[in-house]
Amino acid sequence: MMRGYQCPDCGYVYDEQRGEPHEGYAAGTLWADLPESFTCPDCAVREKADFIELSEQPS
Amino acid sequence: MLHAHPLNHGTTYRDRKRYLWLFSLLVPCLALVGPALYVWHSPSLLWLWIAPVFSYVAIPLLDALMGEDLSNPPEDAVPALETDSYYRYITYALVPILWLSFIVNVAFVGSHDLPWHGVLAVVISAGGTCGFGLNLGHELGHKKSNLERWLAKITLSLGFYGHFFTEHNRGHHKDVATPADPASSRMGESIYRFMFREIPGGFFRAWDLEADRLERCGRSVWSLDNEILQPALISAVLYGTLLAIFGMTLLPFLLLTAFWGAYQLTSANYIEHYGLLRQQRADGRYEHCQPHHSWNSNHLFSNWALFHLQRHSDHHAHPTRRYQSLRDFPDLPRLPNGYFGMYLLAYLPPLWFAVMNPRLIRLVNGDTRRINFEPAKRARLIRQYHLEQQPAAGEVCA
Structure with missing residues (x-):
């Protein structure tokens, strides 16, 4: 199942299904496969370790 | 009520x-x-000093006289404030104004025989236009919509400073108030020393970040996908066209103007985080940027003129908040004047140090572990201000 992870500061959601193509993470890229240095693409002040897993897939 | 934003408990916020x-x-x-008064009213060089005098004399005086604004919008009014398109339209409207102003000033110098001090006035005015462009590009560049992000790049290209779009969001915000950030000034570092670290450091950090991104995307760094090259191309076309029309003799004027624009950003970066230091945690990561990691200014007039840029503490703690929603907090590091007044102080380093070093020391209660020192000045500053020597970040206690 594809999962979503949310930035606790700005609310950005990394949705595994969509990925983040602008940052070079293609659709379908799993959260686990993102580097630890992954930084929120919107606010840039929270890193991968800070993100919160969403309990359900974001719509 | 006109333009009132509804609140949860049934009242409204205006x-x-x-x-x-x-x-x-x-x-x-x-x-x-x-330039308009010079051409249409009378050819007096004094007209050309209107913008510089207003920025560097009138605004600091207005800030001193009008004082500060400590008010915040109620938190439940913020969603409506953020979605109210009026605030966005003001930022959009400034893009053509800045472009027009820049081109008019260049055309004015290109078509009039001015003495050096007349040209200097226009350099400061048009460089100031690039500086306002950096401020606008800053506000727009933090936003998520494609329109705002492109308007940011178009505006930043006026001063040949499009890399700021990449450098600021993904570089400065990530590393702010740490020794790794070329755009955070250190205690004891004068602005003239800082600029040699900040200007090249910001450019190369932006280039490296963009090269990494493009590599992950599987694209060449020398392609139109490069978000540093995109605005640089706009700049090249603009400057090339102006030089083709008015001649290569205009090149020194254009370079000085672009430099003065960039120097406004350098000045802002210099005063925004002077000496402040985020603490490194046991896992090696720095604590999140908090409001007390930026110097704040609530001065009324300069905030109105700069889209609230000076409410910098909230901006760095929450970078995607729009200008109209930025808040003050209690016990923030506070600048004694708005940015324009503080720039003047920064340009006279002994005065800057005399005003800001004691403020910084009071703010951190004399704790040297909370100060980002210029390494070469550290021992001297500790002696000068009778600070208790604490181990520097990264040093191991014996």
């Missing part, structure tokens, strides 16, 4: 600053007034 943000449009327009 933003008293709603129309005051129009100063962010009007103040940059002053760079057009000087």
Whole structure:
């Protein structure tokens, strides 16, 4: 199942299904496969370790 | 009520600053007034000094006289404030004003025989236009919509400074108030020393970040996908066209103008985080940027003229908040004047140190572990201010 992870500061959601193509993470890229240095693409002040897993897939 | 934002408990909130943000449009327009009066009223060089005198004399005085604004919008009014398109339209409207102002000033110098001090006045005015462009590009560049991000790049290209779009969001915000950040000034570092670290450091950090991103995307760094090259191409076409029309003799003027624009950003970076230091945690990561990691200014007039840029503490803690929603907090590091007044102080380093070093020391209660020192000045500053020697970050206690 594809999962979503949310930035606790700005609310950005990394949705595994969509990925983040602008940052070079293609659709379908799993959260686990993102580097630890992954930084929120919107606010840039929270890193991968800070993100919160969403309990359900974001719509 | 007109332009009232509904609150949860049934009342409404009216933003008293709603129309005051129009100063962010009007103040940059002053760079057009000087050349216009010179051409249409009388050819007096004094007109050309209107914009510089307003920025560096009138605004610091207005800030001192009008004082500060400590008010915040209620938190439940913020969603409506953020979605109210009026605030966005003001930022969009400034883009063509800045472009017009820049081109008019260049054309004015290109078509009039001015003495050096007349040219200097226009360099400061048009460089100020690029500086206002950096401020606007800053506000727009933090946003998520494609329109705002492109308007940011178009505006930043006026001063040949498009890399700021990449550098600021993904570089400066990530590393702010740490020794790794070339755009955070250190205690004991003068602005003239800082600029040699900040200007090249910011450019190369932006280039490296963009090269990494493009590599992950599987694209060449030398492609139109490069978000540093995109605005640089706009700059090249603009400057190339102006030189083709007015001749290569205009090149020194253009270079000086672009430099003065960039130097306004350098000045802002210099005063925004002077000496402040985030603490490194046991896992090696730095603590999150908190409001007390930026110097704040609540001065009324300069905030109206700069889209609230000076409420910098909230901006760095929450970078995606729009200008109209930025808040003050209690016990923030506070600048004694707005940015324009503080720039003047920064340009005279002994005065800057005399005002800001004691403020910084009071703020951190003399704790040297909370100060980002210029390494070469560290021991001298500790002696000068009778600070208790604490181990520097990264040093191991014996």
